[in-house]
Amino acid sequence: MDILAHLLPAAIAAHAPVLLVVIPLILAPIAALMPNGRLAWGVALLAAIVAAVLALVLLGEVSSAGVVSYHLGGWAPPLGIEYRVDALNVPILVLVGLIGLLCAIYALPSVADEIEPSKQPMFYSAFLICFTGLLGVTITGDAFNVFVFMEVSSLSTYALVGMGGGKDRRALTASYNYLILGTIGATFFVIGVGFLYMATGTLNMADIARVLAENGHTRVTEAAFAFIVVGLGLKAAMFPLHVWLPNAYTFAPSFFSAFLASTATKVAFYVLIRFLFSVFHPEVSFVAIAFTWIFAVLGTVGMIVASAQAIFQMDPRRVLAYSSIAQVGYMMLGLGMGTKAGLSAGLLHLMNHAMMKGVLFMALGAFALKFGVRSVAGLAGLGRTMPVTASAFTVGGMSLVGVPLTVGFTSKWYLIIAALEKGWWWAVAALIFSSLLALVYVGRMLMAIWMEEPPTHHGKVVAETMAPWTMTVPLLILAFANVYFFFDSAPLVNLAQAAAEAMMGGR
Amino acid sequence: MLDILLERFNYIPILILMMTGLYVVFATGNLVKRMVGLSLFQTSVGLFYINMAKVFGGQPPILPEGHAAPAGDHAAAAAGHVAEAALYSNPLPHVLILTAIVVGVATLAVGLALVVRIREAYGVLEDDALKAADYSDETGAAG
Numbered sequence: 001m002d003i004l005a006h007l008l009p010a011a012i013a014a015h016a017p018v019l020l021v022v023i024p025l026i027l028a029p030i031a032a033l034m035p036n037g038r039l040a041w042g043v044a045l046l047a048a049i050v051a052a053v054l055a056l057v058l059l060g061e062v063s064s065a066g067v068v069s070y071h072l073g074g075w076a077p078p079l080g081i082e083y084r085v086d087a088l089n090v091p092i093l094v095l096v097g098l099i100g101l102l103c104a105i106y107a108l109p110s111v112a113d114e115i116e117p118s119k120q121p122m123f124y125s126a127f128l129i130c131f132t133g134l135l136g137v138t139i140t141g142d143a144f145n146v147f148v149f150m151e152v153s154s155l156s157t158y159a160l161v162g163m164g165g166g167k168d169r170r171a172l173t174a175s176y177n178y179l180i181l182g183t184i185g186a187t188f189f190v191i192g193v194g195f196l197y198m199a200t201g202t203l204n205m206a207d208i209a210r211v212l213a214e215n216g217h218t219r220v221t222e223a224a225f226a227f228i229v230v231g232l233g234l235k236a237a238m239f240p241l242h243v244w245l246p247n248a249y250t251f252a253p254s255f256f257s258a259f260l261a262s263t264a265t266k267v268a269f270y271v272l273i274r275f276l277f278s279v280f281h282p283e284v285s286f287v288a289i290a291f292t293w294i295f296a297v298l299g300t301v302g303m304i305v306a307s308a309q310a311i312f313q314m315d316p317r318r319v320l321a322y323s324s325i326a327q328v329g330y331m332m333l334g335l336g337m338g339t340k341a342g343l344s345a346g347l348l349h350l351m352n353h354a355m356m357k358g359v360l361f362m363a364l365g366a367f368a369l370k371f372g373v374r375s376v377a378g379l380a381g382l383g384r385t386m387p388v389t390a391s392a393f394t395v396g397g398m399s400l401v402g403v404p405l406t407v408g409f410t411s412k413w414y415l416i417i418a419a420l421e422k423g424w425w426w427a428v429a430a431l432i433f434s435s436l437l438a439l440v441y442v443g444r445m446l447m448a449i450w451m452e453e454p455p456t457h458h459g460k461v462v463a464e465t466m467a468p469w470t471m472t473v474p475l476l477i478l479a480f481a482n483v484y485f486f487f488d489s490a491p492l493v494n495l496a497q498a499a500a501e502a503m504m505g506g507r
Numbered sequence: 508m509l510d511i512l513l514e515r516f517n518y519i520p521i522l523i524l525m526m527t528g529l530y531v532v533f534a535t536g537n538l539v540k541r542m543v544g545l546s547l548f549q550t551s552v553g554l555f556y557i558n559m560a561k562v563f564g565g566q567p568p569i570l571p572e573g574h575a576a577p578a579g580d581h582a583a584a585a586a587g588h589v590a591e592a593a594l595y596s597n598p599l600p601h602v603l604i605l606t607a608i609v610v611g612v613a614t615l616a617v618g619l620a621l622v623v624r625i626r627e628a629y630g631v632l633e634d635d636a637l638k639a640a641d642y643s644d645e646t647g648a649a650g
């Protein structure tokens with residue numbers, strides 16, 4: 001960790017929090033000006049590398065210094081905007097940075113295949129803006145700033161999802177519906193922040209928490225809480241506010257599905273945790289009620305219903321999309337326990353889920369590139385025609401089910417332990433039942449891949465092939481991470497526990 | 508009860524506008540009208556912020572003429588000034604809502620651009636017709 005902190009010269013490291021957001025933002029218009037997709041890809045890759053390095057530097061700094069607080073323009077909080085990196089958001093920053101980097105490497109062949117050449121520079125530019133927005137949401141300590149960055153990332157997300165319209169026109173309606181619901185969510189969030197500002201007179205999240213702790217809660221702050229939970233719930237695709245998600249994931253360009261599935265809802269979920277645990281206090285009565293009766297109950301229902309829905313989908317990406325909703329249910333359940341163990345298990349699952357869904361969507365993108373696979377039946381025999389990609393897909397699928405030797409097992413294990421500590425037997429039962437459903441929908445895809453006959457062309461079996469290395473390498477790195485962090489689970493578990501510790505103190 | 512409502516009279520039209528906007532979003536099947544509703548909803552949030560910034564009897568937060576603090580004596584002059592015009596409306600929500608307006612305009616632009624593309628691809632703007640077209644896409648792809 002110390003090595004990470006000293007990766008960069010001190011003069012740059014001192015400004016790491018703001019550079020993390022500003023560099024992708026500045027490179028976005030530069031990417032748009034590039035004459036072709038390949039150069040724009042280079043710019044995007046550069047931005048992603050810088051962001052990933054800066055996120056790792058921040059990880060090093062936080063692990064030695066605790067909290068890194070950066071005052072924008074030298075204005076001290078609460079008057080100025082503060083970028084605040086602590087144990088809770090640094091794992092999310094590293095996650096977004098590294099996944100962003102892997103996705104950026106992966107993007108080149110996939111985007112070249114799916115997006116018109118003239119639009120590729122713009123596409124990468126929009127990707128960088130989305131990346132900026134997600135990093136900004138994660139790093140900022142200012143409630144209104146969260147809204148602005150959330151909309152920065154969301155607006156570019158709508159455009160990027162809509163870019164799938166070149167292949168399938170349903171991407172356009174998916175994007176439109178996402179826009180309507182996403183905007184309603186963001187507006188609800190802004191109303192909630194407005195109520196909080198009314199009650200406290202400040203927008204800095206740490207300061208809001210301080211004022212709320214001193215003045216106590218009123219009807220106004222309760223209203224703020226309700227608006228913020230619903231607004232962020234829409235963004236995080238919490239069951240039953242998830243209706244925008246399946247189509248958006250299914251019809252977005254493959255590369256962007258992978259990025260979206262492993263970062264966007266995670267970041268929204270992080271903001272939710274920040275508000276529930278840090279701004280509001282988990283021991284305030286209405287927050288505690290929301291934990292048990294909203295998050296735990298809806299999370300449990302969500303993880304069963306969405307898993308069941310996933311079984312009946314025809315398109316593999318839609319299967320994974322419904323599974324994502326179920327996984328958000330797991331995180332909600334962990335959070336809803338309201339205990340340190342529960343929160344850290346939820347966070348661990350958040351990180352692990354990003355790795356699994358990254359692998360799975362990337363592999364589907366590779367299948368789509370080579371064979372145009374758009375249905376579960378189309379996966380038939382890919383184990384023989386694309387063995388490397390199919391193996392990575394299998395690792396991701398196993399991890400999603402929670403088979404031992406993969407990270408999916410680790411986080412489900414911690415969730416079950418946390419539920420048992422709390423005495424929630426029903427939650428354990430629901431968890432196991434939902435995992436069995438996951439076994440069915442993942443099994444359905446794996447059966448098609450490994451058991452069925454490979455596709456034939458003019459009576460001959462299609463020759464074995466591989467996706468381009470820019471796609472295969474990130475895919476294999478993520479698949480390896482899925483296994484590696486089972487055997488060496490300490491780094492991730494420590495990060496999650498440190499985050500929970502920072503949120504809940506000694507409790 | 509009536510007292511409470513009257514005291515907060517300014518919020519009632521805002522609430523009505525807000526809910527009208529939200530209702531339009533859900534009730535209409537036309538994509539353009541839905542954008543209109545969404546805009547109304549977002550704009551009424553702007554009104555909400557502006558309303559909460561108003562302090563009863565407060566002045567606009569502008570330094571009156573002749574109150575420009577002389578250099579060197581800045582702190583003292585500022586302190587005297589604050590004592591004189593302590594009651595002023597909060598300017599911060601206005602600034603916030605400027606940002607929110609920009610976000611709203613950008614959302615409207617992206618939304619309408621999508622509507623244009625949907626119209627090009629489907630030839631219709633009604634939700635039901637779009638759903639029917641999507642459904643035939645899906646069954647066509649499966650069969």
